[in-house]
Amino acid sequence: MKHYKIAILAGDGIGPEITQEAVKVLKVIEERNDVTFELLPAAFGACAYFESGSAFPHQTKAICDEADAILKGPIGLSHEDSKRIPIDEQPERGALLPLRRRYNTYANFRPVSLPKSLAHFSPLKAEVIGEGIDLVIVRELVGGLYFGEKEMGVNDAGLRYVRETLEYDEAQIYQIMQQAFKLASKRRKLLHNIHKSNVLKSSVLWNEVMEEVAKEYPDVQVVNMLVDAAATALCLKPTQFDVMVMENMFGDILSDQGGGILGSLGLMPSACIGPDKAYYEPSHGSAPDIAGKNIANPYSMIGSVAMMLENSFDMEAEAKNVWAAMQGVFADGYSTADLSKPGSGVTMISTVEFGDKVVEKL
Amino acid sequence: MKHYKIAILAGDGIGPEITQEAVKVLKVIEERNDVTFELLPAAFGACAYFESGSAFPHQTKAICDEADAILKGPIGLSHEDSKRIPIDEQPERGALLPLRRRYNTYANFRPVSLPKSLAHFSPLKAEVIGEGIDLVIVRELVGGLYFGEKEMGVNDAGLRYVRETLEYDEAQIYQIMQQAFKLASKRRKLLHNIHKSNVLKSSVLWNEVMEEVAKEYPDVQVVNMLVDAAATALCLKPTQFDVMVMENMFGDILSDQGGGILGSLGLMPSACIGPDKAYYEPSHGSAPDIAGKNIANPYSMIGSVAMMLENSFDMEAEAKNVWAAMQGVFADGYSTADLSKPGSGVTMISTVEFGDKVVEKL
Ligand SMILES: CC(C)[C@H](C(=O)O)[C@@H](O)C(=O)O
Ligand SMILES: CC(C)[C@H](C(=O)O)[C@@H](O)C(=O)O
Numbered sequence: 015m016k017h018y019k020i021a022i023l024a025g026d027g028i029g030p031e032i033t034q035e036a037v038k039v040l041k042v043i044e045e046r047n048d049v050t051f052e053l054l055p056a057a058f059g060a061c062a063y064f065e066s067g068s069a070f071p072h073q074t075k076a077i078c079d080e081a082d083a084i085l086k087g088p089i090g091l092s093h094e095d096s097k098r099i100p101i102d103e104q105p106e107r108g109a110l111l112p113l114r115r116r117y118n119t120y121a122n123f124r125p126v127s128l129p130k131s132l133a134h135f136s137p138l139k140a141e142v143i144g145e146g147i148d149l150v151i152v153r154e155l156v157g158g159l160y161f162g163e164k165e166m167g168v169n170d171a172g173l174r175y176v177r178e179t180l181e182y183d184e185a186q187i188y189q190i191m192q193q194a195f196k197l198a199s200k201r202r203k204l205l206h207n208i209h210k211s212n213v214l215k216s217s218v219l220w221n222e223v224m225e226e227v228a229k230e231y232p233d234v235q236v237v238n239m240l241v242d243a244a245a246t247a248l249c250l251k252p253t254q255f256d257v258m259v260m261e262n263m264f265g266d267i268l269s270d271q272g273g274g275i276l277g278s279l280g281l282m283p284s285a286c287i288g289p290d291k292a293y294y295e296p297s298h299g300s301a302p303d304i305a306g307k308n309i310a311n312p313y314s315m316i317g318s319v320a321m322m323l324e325n326s327f328d329m330e331a332e333a334k335n336v337w338a339a340m341q342g343v344f345a346d347g348y349s350t351a352d353l354s355k356p357g358s359g360v361t362m363i364s365t366v367e368f369g370d371k372v373v374e375k376l
Numbered sequence: 377m378k379h380y381k382i383a384i385l386a387g388d389g390i391g392p393e394i395t396q397e398a399v400k401v402l403k404v405i406e407e408r409n410d411v412t413f414e415l416l417p418a419a420f421g422a423c424a425y426f427e428s429g430s431a432f433p434h435q436t437k438a439i440c441d442e443a444d445a446i447l448k449g450p451i452g453l454s455h456e457d458s459k460r461i462p463i464d465e466q467p468e469r470g471a472l473l474p475l476r477r478r479y480n481t482y483a484n485f486r487p488v489s490l491p492k493s494l495a496h497f498s499p500l501k502a503e504v505i506g507e508g509i510d511l512v513i514v515r516e517l518v519g520g521l522y523f524g525e526k527e528m529g530v531n532d533a534g535l536r537y538v539r540e541t542l543e544y545d546e547a548q549i550y551q552i553m554q555q556a557f558k559l560a561s562k563r564r565k566l567l568h569n570i571h572k573s574n575v576l577k578s579s580v581l582w583n584e585v586m587e588e589v590a591k592e593y594p595d596v597q598v599v600n601m602l603v604d605a606a607a608t609a610l611c612l613k614p615t616q617f618d619v620m621v622m623e624n625m626f627g628d629i630l631s632d633q634g635g636g637i638l639g640s641l642g643l644m645p646s647a648c649i650g651p652d653k654a655y656y657e658p659s660h661g662s663a664p665d666i667a668g669k670n671i672a673n674p675y676s677m678i679g680s681v682a683m684m685l686e687n688s689f690d691m692e693a694e695a696k697n698v699w700a701a702m703q704g705v706f707a708d709g710y711s712t713a714d715l716s717k718p719g720s721g722v723t724m725i726s727t728v729e730f731g732d733k734v735v736e737k738l
Contacts, residue, residue: 090574093600096574101580104574106574106575107574107575111575137500137501137504137611137612137613138499138500138501138611139499139500139501142499159542159575159576160575162539164577165577166577166580166581169545171545173545173546173547174545174546174581174584174585175543175544175545175546175581176543176544176545176577176578176580176581177524177541177542177543178541178542178576178577178578179539179540179541179542180521180539180540180541180542181537181538181539182537182538183531183533183535183536183537183538184535184536184537185535210625210628212452212458212466212468212469213468213469213473213521213522214521214540215526215527215528215538215540216538216540218463218528218538219528219536219537219538222536223536238455240661241628241629242628242629242631242632243632243661245607245629245630245632245633245636246632246633246635246636246641247636248633248636249499249500249611249633249636249637250499250636250639250640251499263572263625264629266572266603266604267603267604267607267626267629267630268607268629269604270604270605270607270608271607271608271610271611271633273608274607274608274609274610274611274612275611277612278612279608299602299605
């Protein structure tokens with residue numbers, strides 16, 4: 015009997031609601047497999063800050079340290095509400111980035127996937143979706159502008175200024191490229207390397223290291239694409255992509271564009287993998303406007319569980335079952351109010367009902 | 377009789393073909409108005425580099441210095457070909473960025489506009505386009521990562537590294553905000569301020585200055601939106617936007633996403649405005665793959681002429697006529713091979729024929 019400890023950071027906004035549904039799925043998996051999950055809930059995000067003065071309290075750190083994997087809900091407040099917390103304590107700077115840094119989760123996998131049968135969710139025409147979108151964005155997650163030095167002050171001319179640095183060294187690029195090439199080898203053997211080498215020197219080094227790593231994977235075809243061209247192409251012909259690799263900030267923007275072409279960020283789970291620990295989270299925010307209404311789709315959170323099963327617990331078959339169960343619920347004509355408009359022909363169900371139906375399918 | 381000097385930088389790839397059509401339009405405007413245009417062709421881009429060893433030769437600088445406005449075609453080579461030019465001489469670093477810096481063209485206006493009647497160009501569903509997309513991206517063009525210090529080397533651990541800086545001071549932010557608010561005042565009085573203040577300190581200063589400038593424009597409604605959320609929203613509901621303001625790199629990515637939602641970057645002209653001089657250019661690259669084939673649509677180049685007429689020569693009415701003429705050609709059922717697929721019901725015409733038809737309409 016395997017035993018795994020899972021830290022559960024439900025987060026802010028819709029976090030607790032969708033986490034609850036993900037936990038239901040974990041229970042089903044546990045019941046029918048030779049495995050026990052010890053769930054360790056811990057405070058994280060704005061809620062933790064208001065409770066204890068820290069968005070990532072010591073106790074949560076201790077729980078995460080001992081956990082085999084971490085399931086993390088979305089965090090953050092609305093633009094206005096976030097002014098209630100000093101800038102450096104805000105949940106993104108005070109909890110999320112420190113979490114990423116603590117476990118050096120440099121490899122962020124964000125599947126952007128929409129089977130043909132769900133093409134109606136997308137703002138794109140059916141002919142653009144074709145046989146379905148199925149790509150993965152591999153985003154470097156602990157480097158670049160996110161973690162470079164930052165300086166704010168007043169310059170000699172008496173003007174307020176700010177300076178922040180985008181830094182990478184070859185080791186950082188090497189390790190994310192290894193992840194991207196490995197994934198590409200297992201999939202369609204097509205890797206789009208996204209860069210901005212006509213302006214950024216960091217992209218020049220990025221491309222250099224990419225070419226070195228490419229030699230180890232002669233069967234993977236590499237297509238180099240400027241980040242701006244990629245933003246165009248993701249709208250015009252998303253089906254051309256299989257695996258895309260890019261630095262941190264580009265990955266932030268393009269993966270949310272990915273949510274856009276699917277029809278909702280609610281369809282975007284993700285895995286954040288470091289050398290010794292991984293955590294799993296939806297790619298979206300905490301959606302304070304719909305929090306507590308029982309209408310948020312738990313897909314991204316349950317999908318994050320699927321990614322955890324596959325990556326952290328080697329339960330690939332069960333991971334596939336979870337994906338299939340969710341697609342099945344949609345295929346049966348059910349959806350939630352955040353994903354579909356009333357009158358679009360679907361039967362509208364709540365967050366909890368969606369979770370229940372996934373559990374039934376399983 | 378007014379007399380204007382216009383520097384004509386035809387550029388690389390499809391540049392010369394589409395510039396030729398734009399020049400035809402300038403001639404028509406000249407003939408029927410109390411104005412003369414003195415066209416001053418000058419070498420710029422990769423072609424200039426191969427001719428003279430400089431992508432932005434002294435002579436071209438002199439011509440631009442004396443011109444009242446500059447019309448610039450796309451520049452650059454394919455990923456592979458660009459390796460024939462040393463990194464710092466490549467046309468982007470060796471010509472385009474120096475051009476922007478020389479004339480301090482800090483305000484880049486990129487209309488993302490598609491009337492309902494042209495919705496078929498877009499990869500988005502007709503219901504997403506609704507009554508049409510009509511937004512303008514106001515992009516800061518001479519700051520940020522593009523112009524910050526860059527350092528490449530080997531660090532103490534013996535690893536190659538790169539460090540580049542993203543810098544802004546309040547004066548830079550102030551001037552672009554003034555442009556954005558002014559434009560918003562003249563339009564729907566709705567300004568989306570695009571930022572990433574949950575991670576970037578530069579966005580914190582950006583938002584601070586934005587709030588200060590907002591006080592001067594009490595009738596403009598400001599909506600603050602994270603850049604990643606904006607990338608989602610541009611796909612899901614582009615019609616919610618009117619004017620969007622953002623820093624340089626965000627503007628690069630989101631404006632090309634804008635081209636994506638229109639159906640082609642070929643529909644993206646732009647104006648780059650400095651305190652004393654402005655230049656006008658398509659937002660797209662030089663498309664070496666279709667160069668010389670007489671199939672590239674000159675819309676973005678002729679649209680750039682329209683923006684020049686309005687901004688540099690105060691010929692607003694004629695600018696409107698140029699836009700209307702282009703829409704008219706599309707409305708008559710004509711298109712070019714880069715914009716439309718054969719069999720899509722349009723009559724396919726060449727670059728030159730498109731230009732001719734625009735001239736006829738005028
Ligand atoms: C919340 C924010 C700091 C975060 C990021 O920018 O990485 C989020 O947008 C994401 O993509 O995971
Ligand atoms: C060619 C390149 C340097 C340029 C930029 O990044 O600004 C282009 O992509 C643009 O958007 O005008």
